[in-house]
Amino acid sequence: METIENLTIDRSKEPLKKEDFVSDQMVKWCPGCGGHAILAAVANVFPKIGYRKENFTLVSGIGCSSRFPYYVNTYGFHGIHGRAHAIATGVKIANPHLSVWITSGDGDSMAIGGNHFIHIIRRNVDVNILLFNNEIYGLTKGQYSPTTALGTVTKTSPYGTIEHPFNPGELIMGAQGTFFARVPDTNVKLMTDVMFEAAKHDGTSVVEILENCVIFADNVHCQITAKDVRDDNQVILENGKPMIFGKERNKGIRLNGTKLEVVTIGEKGITEKDLLVHDQYEKDPGVHLMLAKMSLPNYPVAMGVIRSAAFPTYDDLMEESIEKAKQTSSIRCVDDLLNSGDVIEI
């Protein structure tokens, strides 16, 4: 892993360890909850990112995911349902020298907080969103969420849901997202790498974590994540490399006309050269959107960094416009302002 170039956020003078970020609070997630793995990945990645520990700030909304800030020893703000994105926007704009991380769930971000979610992405505020997608409301004990698959039986859909779920990647790119990655909670190494990439990205980064809720949606992602199927059902994207997957590493993705297609290397004259080479930095989201939308059974599910495109961030533009205004205005303080324009002497 390379180091992160960020001129805005101060780096720690001494190397940091996992222990520097462990809080003294008891972690109260269920045994077997995906949250534990995500916490482990965050504890791995924060020291690697290398910023001063006081410069990390965690912001959350409501739900199991949103207890996260209590379990990490940084500055933290546990907000209200759906509003983490709006709160974090204020934190980052007020102080761009902070590395701001949001932990949120599928209900928090895509139902009650849907508006704030799309707008923080549209603005490209430089924050990192960890989206715990377990396709269920956990803390309220098992109601369907905006990502629950059509027809799923839950406590509020005893006859199966009749709602079409969101694909988070599709929503993020629709909102002009500049960074989107997906990881399963079963792969802490990949999660750590992807979080590092997210930290490196200037702008809003969203990491969708396919999280298992052991109580209310157990095995909801097992078709993707189970040991016996994962190699065939996931394609782990690496920038600059052809998209190869499968137990035998003989399957690949190619572009056929305007669609992606799964092919087998060695069949019908297909070689590695025919496969799509991943370019996460491409500004046009076309292929990224197709990759994000790939789903079983016709396609493997794309993992890793799907999109990481460079666009100006809101917080940078804010600072720049203030500097510009300062250069062109003759008013230096409030007394100047009070005495500017039409002043009347009586």
Next chain:
Amino acid sequence: MENKSKVVEHDDVVIKFVGDSGDGMQLIGTLFSETAALVGNDIATFPDFPAEIRAPQNTIAGVSGFQVRFGKNKINTPGDLCDVLVAMNPASLKANLKWAKKGGTILVNSNTFEPKILEKSGFNTNPLEDNSLIDYNLIIAPMTFLTKEAVKDMGLDNKTVEKSKNMFALGMIFYLFSMPLDNAKKFYVKKFKKKPSVTEMNTIVLEAGYSYADTIEAISTQIKVPPAQIEKARYRNITGNVAVAWGFLAASERSKRPLFLGSYPITPATEILMELAKHKYLGTKVVQAEDEIAGICSAIGASFAGSLAVTTTSGPGLSLKTEALGLAVITELPLVVVNVQRGGPSTGLPTKSEQSDLYMSLFGRNGEAPLIIIAASSPANCFDYAYMACKLSMEHMTPVILLTEGYLGFGSQLMKIPKVADLPSINPPIAEPNEPDYKPYRRNPETLARRWAIPGTEGLRHRVGGLEKEDIYGNVSMDPSNHETMVRLRNEKVERVANYIPEQDLNGASTGDLLVVSWGSTYGVIDAAVGQLQKEGKKISHAHFHYISPLPKNTEKILKGFKKVVVCELNAGQFVNYLRMKFPENQYLQYNKVQGLPFITNELTDKFNELLAE
């Protein structure tokens, strides 16, 4: 230009300019007010416009108005009945005749009094011809025609020319009050730098109006209002909304906390957002949020990160912000919420003024969620109370609701220009790096405010949030007795603010027959009504409240000094019920008006006389 007529002196004059929404009434009202201020009069203004941008022409719904009061004494209100009504079309006359003083002057543009337009405005006969305006000094001027005549050689298109008829009216009014034309001319030179022909046209029309007024017999007397005998100082004309914005800027500079505004456009509060967006060069960060909730939540985030954070809204917006206000209460972070009140409930009367959000400010949150409530009472003192809201919010680590009203936000007044260094100091309790034994909910023993430990500061990492926290240590706590302790502490913290605000003052003796109690925008008119009765020797006094939660410490003592107490409000009785709750042993009478309109002096004096006679 030579004067043909006599000149009489008046202490105080109210003019109302009314016309179609597109007739430029706001502009000539503003230009007249500025000129009055420049010749040394004190002024107060109020625009009165419909909720629609351009309602159908020549209908009552489309009438737009601008009222200005100017005089030689201190002016606290734009006044109620007008001495001069300038009506550019029949609909505006119809809608505003009730505001014209009997015996006052009405100036009309007679070219618009045509059968079709009269019918559209609901007139069966032409009021200029049917003697219905016999009680007024009626001045009839064919303004559209004369405007066209004045500039017919300039080769301009009809539409542009017709638009400038408002300047003809202004010219006539300037003549009536023998005021100089320079300021209005200067405005056009500045505004149409690149279109000298438009500047020239407006100047010619303005002068034509002035000369026309000089020649007609209907104006036989000019009115002179002597310069104001107010404190010699530097002043500026300022609306309440701009004054709020500037109060925030001053508080930010004085407290050395960067200013952050998160806000969503809503009438009548939007101007505060627009005003602060202008002043980026002072380092202000303004976010136009995606909704009202994001407005307040981004402000809470900014406050956590160490900014002086504010959010601005009006009634329905405050409804949306209530959950987040509770978050600011429990996290004990500074936050100022401005509510420029309008008529409610729901969308209600967006452009009309009302005082009906007091209950929501006091009680509109889940749980025990006390906070500070302050109310400004004039456009100019919106500056002072916005400043105080910031000071109290930061020093006491609590959200503050600042209540103003559409009437204050849109209204303007001369404000004495303060020096920032002379404003009270602001000392937020910011925690130092590596402060020994820092705990998130350890409190100042006097104020009970916790420390403001700002992310990035070494040695103070901590978590706050909407879940109840353990006293002192700040860990999540569901402990029953801890919850009660925290509820009581948060309440006591707000109660103790009473030790840091001025005592309630009183206009008049501290004992008497009748105490008039009020708050918000009604100060000027109630003060005038009470003053009138005091001159007549009545034992009446007036207490106008700016600090509502907590109330000043001497409130009960003041109430007890009078045989009767009447609380006057532009709502169905919210402050009066709050007083009934706080001091139940007192008796309270109430006088309420909920029409989206301010009180008028006469209705108040009538009511007070009635109560004094009983």
